[in-house]
Amino acid sequence: MSHHHEIWSRALDLSRRGVSFVVITVIRTKGSTPRDPGAAMIWRPGEGFIGTVGGGQFEQLVLDAAETHHENRTSGTEAYTLGADADQCCGGTMEVFFEYVGSRHTVVLFGAGHVAFEVARLLGSAPVRTVIVDDRAEWNTEERFACAHRVLDWSEGVGACRERKAETLVCVMTCSHDTDFDLLRELLQDPPAFVGLIGSRSKRACLFGRLVASGIDENVVRRVHCPIGVGDTGKEPSLVAVSIAAQILMEVRRADAGG
Template sequence: MKDIYSEILALQERGEAGVLATLVERSGSGSRPVGTKMLILDNGETVGSLGGGLLEAEVIRHGAEVLESGEPRLVTISPPGGEEDRCGSRTVVFLEPILAGKNLIIFGAGHVGRAVAGMAMLAGFQVTLVDDREEEIGSQVGTDARFLLRSVEHFFADINVTAKTYLLICTRSHTMDLEVLRQALRTPAEFVGLLGSRRKRENFFATLRREGVAEDELQRVVCPVGLAIGAVTPEEIGVAVVAQLIERYRKGSSSAGTYVPATQ
């Protein structure tokens, strides 16, 4: 049991998903008691066991469907042809999806960064704010946010970035934004949001192409970032950006944002 819960925590830290299967009812013979749990990973591997054999294979099959839908399910499994086998004649298993953790790292703790952080935490994101200014890091936006004081060259030091991590770049200058973007593209993050206009995006892309960055890497950059709601203030920008993050999380959308800051 401890190993399963430890793995669940590890899944969330990695930004990955899984399904927790719990044996809630069994009739007939069986090697596992009611309450036995098994964790199904998104690659089909398992932690723990419900007894193996046909039962476990069927649970894993249903688990893949639950992982796809994101909805819990109570399934009843009987042996083929109604014949009782060693796994029991009737088994009921509750399948509970464990959604991937929503991890957002914001580079730049100015007005916009703090506004996005506050809104993102309300939406259930785990937020890390990174800046090189002590006075900005000291501006608290919520007790659940993590604050890191780093020089720009070390913004990504000791930060775990996976393909499911969301990155937002909104530092105080274009020069710093570009440097952070260079570092961000060396990570596996699929969503790299950059605050700014289409002109800023094209200028940055031209520079990065000259530096040898491949086109498929540039396609990970979402700029302008945020949904097109006519946002102007930091708080409105926070709503626009977090709305797009939620859209990505829920739908896996690959469309770029259409928000253009009024000042750029």
């Protein structure tokens, strides 16, 4: 497999799995350099890199920059003088383009049941990163959620919602009303941009009352969208999911438009 074929094959695989990454490409060189324009590599959080743009101290500087672009979800160009910046005797200059690949928005689904499965399927081709949180390993499987990131610990899932609150949308749809309550109580301590709860109006009244009684400000509780969805599309999981996915994508578009 050629260098470029491997890079783009891995990029396609990562995109399909909803994994964000940075593509690093040499776009211009001058003088003596270890690689020519077109050399590329991929940097992934927690998994290192694929390919090379030159090795040595220069490549370490490039990887550090890729990590920064990933953290900020940005793309951009940076120039390096190999002698001054990387302490390499080549002495040439290299201009590198960093392209962040991934969504600005993350959708976290608490619950891996039938509706969550259908919602994740619908969001699979949408410009969002989907995370499934459920401690039931037999439900929260790679086979069922191949295009999503999976978390098997409720607390870890809540923590993930706080990393980028302004860009995170949460839907609570577990198999237990008590678990829904516990999650909402934690999430509303430091709420993300959007919190939705699956259920009826009677469930809404019950859980909202419990949340207020637990000490959470009523105005904060009322920010929870319940019933979640754009309307009554039917009772089958696949039909309920259409309504929920539609509201999620509407919220994403509103955020992108600055609303």
